[in-house]
Amino acid sequence: MIEPLWEVFVRSRRGLSHTHVGSLHAPDATMALRNARDVYTRRQEGVSIWVVRAADITASSPDEKDEFFDPAGDKVYRHPTFYQVPEGVEHL
Amino acid sequence: MLAGMDSFQATIDADGRIEPRDAMPEGYRKTLIRQIAQHAHSEIIGMQPEGNWISRAPSLRRKAILMAKVQDEAGHGLYLYAAAETLGVDRADLLDLLHSGRQKYSSIFNYPTLTWADIGAIGWLVDGAAIVNQVPLCRCSYGPYARAMVRVCKEESFHQRQGFEILHTLCNGTPAQKAMAQDALDRWWWPSLMMFGPPDSASTHSEQSMAWGIKRHSNDELRQRFVDMTVPQADVLGLKVPDEGLSYDEETGHYRFTEPDYTELYDVVKGNGPCNQQRLAHRVKAHEDGAWVREAAAAYAGKQASRREGSAA
Amino acid sequence: MNDLFVYTLRLGDDALIAAQRTAEWIAAAPQLEEDVALGNIGLDQLGQARSLLQYAGQVEGADRSEDDLAYFRDERDFLNLQLCELPNGDFAHAMARLLYFATYQHLLYEELRGCADEMLAGVAGKAVKEVAYHVDHATQWVLRLGDGTEESHRRMQAGLDALWPYTAEMFESDDLVRRLAVAVDPSTLQAEWERRVMAVIDESTCSRPVASYQHSGGRTGRHTEHLGYLLAELQHVARSHPGATW
Numbered sequence: 001m002i003e004p005l006w007e008v009f010v011r012s013r014r015g016l017s018h019t020h021v022g023s024l025h026a027p028d029a030t031m032a033l034r035n036a037r038d039v040y041t042r043r044q045e046g047v048s049i050w051v052v053r054a055a056d057i058t059a060s061s062p063d064e065k066d067e068f069f070d071p072a073g074d075k076v077y078r079h080p081t082f083y084q085v086p087e088g089v090e091h092l
Numbered sequence: 093m094l095a096g097m098d099s100f101q102a103t104i105d106a107d108g109r110i111e112p113r114d115a116m117p118e119g120y121r122k123t124l125i126r127q128i129a130q131h132a133h134s135e136i137i138g139m140q141p142e143g144n145w146i147s148r149a150p151s152l153r154r155k156a157i158l159m160a161k162v163q164d165e166a167g168h169g170l171y172l173y174a175a176a177e178t179l180g181v182d183r184a185d186l187l188d189l190l191h192s193g194r195q196k197y198s199s200i201f202n203y204p205t206l207t208w209a210d211i212g213a214i215g216w217l218v219d220g221a222a223i224v225n226q227v228p229l230c231r232c233s234y235g236p237y238a239r240a241m242v243r244v245c246k247e248e249s250f251h252q253r254q255g256f257e258i259l260h261t262l263c264n265g266t267p268a269q270k271a272m273a274q275d276a277l278d279r280w281w282w283p284s285l286m287m288f289g290p291p292d293s294a295s296t297h298s299e300q301s302m303a304w305g306i307k308r309h310s311n312d313e314l315r316q317r318f319v320d321m322t323v324p325q326a327d328v329l330g331l332k333v334p335d336e337g338l339s340y341d342e343e344t345g346h347y348r349f350t351e352p353d354y355t356e357l358y359d360v361v362k363g364n365g366p367c368n369q370q371r372l373a374h375r376v377k378a379h380e381d382g383a384w385v386r387e388a389a390a391a392y393a394g395k396q397a398s399r400r401e402g403s404a405a
Numbered sequence: 406m407n408d409l410f411v412y413t414l415r416l417g418d419d420a421l422i423a424a425q426r427t428a429e430w431i432a433a434a435p436q437l438e439e440d441v442a443l444g445n446i447g448l449d450q451l452g453q454a455r456s457l458l459q460y461a462g463q464v465e466g467a468d469r470s471e472d473d474l475a476y477f478r479d480e481r482d483f484l485n486l487q488l489c490e491l492p493n494g495d496f497a498h499a500m501a502r503l504l505y506f507a508t509y510q511h512l513l514y515e516e517l518r519g520c521a522d523e524m525l526a527g528v529a530g531k532a533v534k535e536v537a538y539h540v541d542h543a544t545q546w547v548l549r550l551g552d553g554t555e556e557s558h559r560r561m562q563a564g565l566d567a568l569w570p571y572t573a574e575m576f577e578s579d580d581l582v583r584r585l586a587v588a589v590d591p592s593t594l595q596a597e598w599e600r601r602v603m604a605v606i607d608e609s610t611c612s613r614p615v616a617s618y619q620h621s622g623g624r625t626g627r628h629t630e631h632l633g634y635l636l637a638e639l640q641h642v643a644r645s646h647p648g649a650t651w
Contacts, residue, residue: 022171027392028396030545031545034442035441042164042167043247139432139440140432150642151476151643152475160444162431163445166431166444170437265650266646269649378434381495382436384554387554388554388556391557392548392549
């Protein structure tokens, strides 16, 4: 019998987003959440937890990484540093 | 564009991190699975020698600290099994390999904890040696292993300190307590040196692991680092390291020390240490005693899921 | 003896002896995640014990520390419930005990956190959140074991039944709790305790344990044979080195 694997995401404090912290095994979502509390927030690391069945995550493949991510590389105009600001202009 | 193995080598050469779904040589994958599993096994077998003293800890404060420490080790085993699982193996299978003796764990845990001072010695020496071994692993080329080690190292920072504090208290206590501390050092010193593995001249896996960025320093380098770090601490405690050949070399800035008897290390690894059978039997029993619980949890989850489907239909 | 001292000692001894039994599970749990969970529960119980024993020592005014009270009293001086000292059985037995005990502690601490004694109220206020989690943990497992497999159902029922004869002791009232204004009279908690525990047992598909002979004596220091061995282990090192610091 193999218990499903769950990925655990913890919000470390209010105002921050949930971050992946690790994984664990649990028979169901209720126990996964409780196990995550015991395993990953022993030192007050969190104020909120998400658990997701690892099998339910759809991930991009490393084989596709060039067509996925390289085309964004030359779109420098998306960054504010691309633009010249005339001397003396503030709050821009 | 670099595909497959070229991209792997380029990433390693640039000191980058390999992630789970990247192409990697089969040898790299196998070496990592073996090493991470062994590391995880060591954490959970390591719960036993210290767990042996939770019920007898001589103050409630010490009892709480020790419980938290042994609990951390379960957590660390868990993080590490999860890191191994990213390489396409299942924790249940790795546990089977441990239980059937086909995968090893650190031989240090095959020594018995005979007095309370051993809890101090384990924290100070064994965790001290583990930290020397583990800190470079935080920069290991395999991302999930490195990340697990960052978490482990962060949490373990209190482990060594609490061990030293136990011994410091004993060394400043009654003559009987001080003698207990010296006895613990006498027994744990040599096995601790063996934790760094065989000497470089006899180490079989090291070279390839170094090339792959799994291992960053040689066994002998790490052993030297441990001795240099530990000897002055023994002086602070007023304890004598049980090595007649120990001396400080002004020129190199390092201590010279006697190498441990590696035939003992090989014997313990082969299964002939004082506690090998006991440790494994305890672990197997806990696992087998828990089988019906795990089955029940799975059965319940199955029932709940089909009930939900039933009500949704 | 001072009523408040005795009362605080009762609660502290419950927590201490429960912690000692919970800790025996570490490195022996059915799965790694449960080793960590039981570690947390044991640490909560031990933390409660330390606060309560420290306070008991202070109330007594005889300069006894938490460790003096834990390590240098004999069986007959311990005032914990027999439920807490019984040896561990299988995992179902452990979850039955946790369900019974934590539900009781939860009701007790809920009342106690409003009491006039600032220290007791403070300890209870912190502990009530801890034991609420223990109740939840026990509940989750009783449901899974009761409604899991045939074997787990049988074991869960056996655990609930075996410990039932040690539950009435939790609700015994006596002169001391009636006299001491800050004390919670535990007899007032019984009906709600039964309601909560029975709801879990019903949902787990187990049968309610049948009314049976009820053991008693812990609150006056009359224990099972098991407590002596538990204390021998707990106290051995400290007693071998009287006066030492650790």
